[in-house]
Amino acid sequence: MSLQIPAINGGDAAQALDVSEAVFGQEYNETLVHQLVTKYMAGARAGTKAQKTRSDVSGGCAKPWRQKGTGRARVGSTRSPIWRTGGVTFAAQPRSYDQKLNKKMYKVGIRSIFSELLRQGRLAVCDDLTPAVPKTKEFLKKISGIQVKRLLVVAEDLNENLILAARNIPYVAVVTPTSVDPVSLVSADKVIATAAALKQIEERLA
Template structure:
């Protein structure tokens, strides 16, 4: 069964794009989408936080003072965590926060997101989205009438005119079919894509 993505352009309406039900007609899987978004955000974490444990701090080679007769609690090393110059208890170490998610689940999650975007009317096709010049004014004329706090533009490639024209608009993001991520798709109020970009997405997710 074929579905249709509504089309728009700078001068008015245009012909809708027919897409596959296998990609854009899937049920909304909230659990899988949550897992997908969590994985993406976790993989973006640096994981470089590091603290010194008692084996990493300097000093402590000798017993700091004799065992008895000083009136102080016995101590065997100055590297102990209870000392001011000692190591940290359960010290943080560099680690990877990436989570496991196989390709089949990833594709299913992206299909579910695109399907929900289509059901909610938050995706449209526009072959006239790339401006002829790197002027923000020209790009704004092309997206005139599109009400969105966050607009995601999916182009065939990173066209220089499109990048330069859109970079001054903080609510607009430009991606290609190969660089789409689940967080950008979920966060976008509206997704505008060229017909060829949508066909590339359809082929990748089929």
């Protein structure tokens, strides 16, 4: 069975695209989508925070004063964490925040997102997205009538005219089927894709 993705701005029905119900008609799995978004955002974290332990701090090899007879506390090293110039007790070290999610779960999660976008009317198809000249006003004519705060454009390739025309619009992001991510899909108020891009996505998620 197949579903229809409507044309941009509810255009001519002939411009609508037939897609597989197995990919774009899946039941919404909120738990899996949350896990998918969490994994993506966690993987984007740098994880480069680093602090010095007492073994990393320079100096302090010698005992600062003798054990007894000075009237001061017994100290073995100036690198102790209780000293101002000492190391950190539980020092943070570089780490990876990436979470494991197998390919099957990833596919199901992305299919679930696309299916929900279609059900909510936030997914549309338009083949005439690339302006003839790399001008912002030309691209705005292509998407005229769409009043959203976040617009995601999915094109089969990164055409130079499209990139240059859309890059100055703060609420528009342009991606390809291979670089589309769950966070961009979930946060977009509207997703516009070319027919070729949707077919690529359909093949990848089948």
